[in-house]
Amino acid sequence: MRDRRRLRAWLEQGWYGSRPSPLLQPLAWIYAAVVLLRRHAFSAGLFRARHPGVPVVIVGNLGVGGTGKTPLVLWLAAQLSRRGLRPGIVLRGYGGSRRAARLVQADDSAEQVGDEAVLLARRAGCPVAVGADRFEAAAILVQAGCGIVIADDGLQHLALKRDLSVVVVDGARGFGNGALLPAGPLREPVSRLAEADLVVLHGADLHQAVPPALQPLHMQLLPTALRHLTDDREEPQQSLQGATVHAFAGIGHPQRFFATLRALGAAPVEHARPDHHRYSAGELRRGDGRRIVMTEKDAVKCRTLAAPGEDIYYLQVAAQLPEPDAARLLDRVMAICKGN
Numbered sequence: 001m002r003d004r005r006r007l008r009a010w011l012e013q014g015w016y017g018s019r020p021s022p023l024l025q026p027l028a029w030i031y032a033a034v035v036l037l038r039r040h041a042f043s044a045g046l047f048r049a050r051h052p053g054v055p056v057v058i059v060g061n062l063g064v065g066g067t068g069k070t071p072l073v074l075w076l077a078a079q080l081s082r083r084g085l086r087p088g089i090v091l092r093g094y095g096g097s098r099r100a101a102r103l104v105q106a107d108d109s110a111e112q113v114g115d116e117a118v119l120l121a122r123r124a125g126c127p128v129a130v131g132a133d134r135f136e137a138a139a140i141l142v143q144a145g146c147g148i149v150i151a152d153d154g155l156q157h158l159a160l161k162r163d164l165s166v167v168v169v170d171g172a173r174g175f176g177n178g179a180l181l182p183a184g185p186l187r188e189p190v191s192r193l194a195e196a197d198l199v200v201l202h203g204a205d206l207h208q209a210v211p212p213a214l215q216p217l218h219m220q221l222l223p224t225a226l227r228h229l230t231d232d233r234e235e236p237q238q239s240l241q242g243a244t245v246h247a248f249a250g251i252g253h254p255q256r257f258f259a260t261l262r263a264l265g266a267a268p269v270e271h272a273r274p275d276h277h278r279y280s281a282g283e284l285r286r287g288d289g290r291r292i293v294m295t296e297k298d299a300v301k302c303r304t305l306a307a308p309g310e311d312i313y314y315l316q317v318a319a320q321l322p323e324p325d326a327a328r329l330l331d332r333v334m335a336i337c338k339g340n
Helices: 002-017 025-043 069-082 115-123 134-143 190-195 254-263 296-302 323-339
Strands: 056-060 087-091 128-130 148-152 164-170 198-202 217-228 244-249 267-272 292-295 312-320
Touching: 056 069, 069 087, 069 115, 069 148, 069 164, 069 312, 069 323, 087 115, 087 134, 115 128, 115 296, 128 134, 134 148, 164 190, 164 323, 198 323, 217 254, 217 323, 244 254, 254 267, 254 312, 292 296, 296 312
Parallel strands: 056 148, 056 164, 087 128, 087 148, 164 198, 198 217, 244 267, 244 292, 292 312
Antiparallel strands: 217 312
């Protein structure tokens, strides 16, 4: 486990802190060739792409790690439900052991279906399905009565035809050194951004990663509730002011979570973990009486590890878009619904 953490830390230091490694660049060229050949194979019909028969919206990104896709998916599902539609959410279920397509229940194990799937099932208020084959998972949603499918990630899953593609970009980290895996953090080249129907910029574009000509939408993540890990009771966020807390974040960009806690007045003792990290009970035993605060994605994996009454909380966040940007996104989605 420690060796994997060291490898991940070494890779990310290169991805976001320096030029591409000359040792890894040849592997990145091979990866780029595979990506290009795969796209051509789907375009030529050598590989089959299937459509579930209802509108499909992909919310994805170009690189590995978190950009804010899941909060945007939750926001979009809620907005569509308010407009009388019945959305369903599909995702791979990364980190889960099950590969076969299935519906997800709020009390499912994150080890089986993945942490993001359980989070979505608890929060979305609509059906959620996982599966290595996203089309099969989408078909299950259609059978459950869903009239539109939102894919959390899956921009590169070309086997699922889509009607609208939304690419989310993390303004804090941009595209790192701009190289493809493993020399950089990208699964597709930056040029792919121009092919998206919409680009959503999460936070300020510190790296000028999104050309102004693409007219990106803007999104922020705002903390909405501080809840106890085992019973979900809400605690005032003001209770974090001036408090030194152990902050756990097993997400794609842990520093964003730590910065959120600092903005709320807390002094976080940072415990960054790899994305989709599997916790042990020992990690939550700090022994100094300080409160533990973690992300909601971590909380769905840690509920069974905490003893009742322990001072462990998670912070819920929600996506917020300026009204003109929200209207623009929803207008595009409603247009494909009418078209179908």
